[in-house]
Every structure is written in structure tokens, then in C-alpha cells.
Amino acid sequence: MEYLNPSFTLLLVVLTFLSGLIWLVDSLFFKRRRMDRAIQKEIKRVREPVAVEYSRSLFPVLLIVLIFRSFLFEPFKIPSGSMIPTLLVGDFILVNKYAYGLRLPVLNKKVVSIGEPERGDLVVFRYPVDTSVSFIKRLIGMPGDTVAYRNKRLYINGEPLETVELGRYTSQDVKCATPRRDAVRYSEVLGDVTHDILLHSSSGSRDGQWEVPEGHYFVMGDNRDRSNDSREWGFVPEENMMGRAVGIWLNFDMNKGCGDMSRVGNGIH
DSSP states (O other), X not given: OOXXXXXXXXXXXXXXXXXXXXXXXXXXXXXXXXXXXXXXXTOSOXXXXXXXXXXXXXHHHHHXXXXXXXXXXXXXXXXXXXXXXXXXXXXXXXXXXXXTOEEOTTTOOEEEOOOOOOTTOEEEEEOTTOTTSXXXXXXXXXXXXXXXXXXXXXXXXXXXXXXXXXXXXXXXXXXXXXXXXXXEEEEEEETTEEEEEEEETTSOOOOEEEEXXXXXXXXXXXXXXXXXXXXXXXXXXXXXXXXXXXXXXXXXXXXXXXXXGGGTTOBOO
């Protein structure tokens, strides 16, 4: 499971609003009074109240950070292995927030339509079961699709996806963890995207068939046998979409004190 609690965004919105409000109110109602009193008393240097001084300094910085995170790119950290081998535990990624349209921070309400999710995208979305949590998965099924999973083979609208076995997933593939002995890597063609998945021979298939309703999407983790996804809890509503993962800017697993700098700067597909 990948997640990020969006409470930081709410805190950023509140701090930006309060600092801007303090600065504005002071500029409109109190700054001129201080200046007039200083002139009357022949005071050369007028000190601002501490709250006003901090607000004036912080507001532009907070506003820039809020705009960048809300409408351009937002950083996320991957804390679990459900997207292995594409994303590893400890990957810090950037998510394109305008790929699917501009949305208001916190409310996640779309105000400008730009693009739409496409099959094969690595999408970040609000978890339908608990919208205070954000997930990242691969978009498998589009609205109107029939998605089936049988004997660890994925079918879309009755057609099996092309897969090629690449061999066992070993410690040479990942520096900060020891892969399970039964992990096998495959290449899978999903629409216009070719990506790798991981299957475990000791795990069951979790077979099923799903009809994707309009305005919803079907998502799965690339670590197919170790992912909590649409096979368990259903579909992702369009309004829950937050953006598309585009790149890795750091890898460091804080629990193990281990990082892989070779992943820095890698694109995500």
C-alpha cells in the first residue's frame, strides 16, 4: 500500500491564508497609523509587530510552495512494495498535478480540464475507502472496460495482455531489500505502455471479472500478488484522481538506513 496523508496540504493552506490575512489587514489599517505616530514622535525607524514581520516574510514563500504543490508537482514517498519492480520502498517521486486538470487544494475539485487519465499511467488518487489517504497504482481499466484476471493473466475486453517472462527477481535488482525466492519478473504490454510486473509462484491468483462503470477506473499494483487494489475494494471515481507519477528524485529507505542513488532522476512508466 502506498499512501500520503494530505494533512500537510491543509496546514499549508491555513498558514498561507493566515499569513496573507495578517499582512493585508496590517497594510490596510495599522501600518499608516504606525508611520504617522513615528513622524509625530520623530522616530526614524518603525518596528513592525512580530506577527506582521513574520507574515510579510513567510507569505510569498508559502504561496509559491502552495501553488507548486497544488497545481504543478507534488512529492510523494513510497512506503511499501506493492508497486515493485517499478517503484521500490524508499522511492521519493514527483507527481504531475496538472496532467488530469487543475484541482483546488484540499477539496480536490477540478476547476480547469487539461488532460484525462490513460491506460498504463501510474496514477495517484484518493483511496475510495478513506479519502484522507492517497494511493498510487497503475491504471488498468478505463470506463466501460471489462477487466478479468485469471490464472495470474490479465484480460481487457476479452483480450489477454502480452507478457514475457524475464527471469527471477533477485538481490541484484534491488539494493535495499532481499526479494523472495519465488518472485518472477515479467514484461507486460498495456496499451501503449510496456512495463514490468512481479508474480509470486507461492501465491494464489485472486481471479475475478469486473465491469468498469462510467466515470471510474480500475487500478492494480505492479507487484500483482502483494497489492491492495481494485480487485479488493473496487473502482476509483474520476473525482478522486490527483495526478500522474513522472519521476524519482531520491531513494532512501529510512527503516533500513539504505539508499540507491542510481534511481535518482529515473523517469516512471
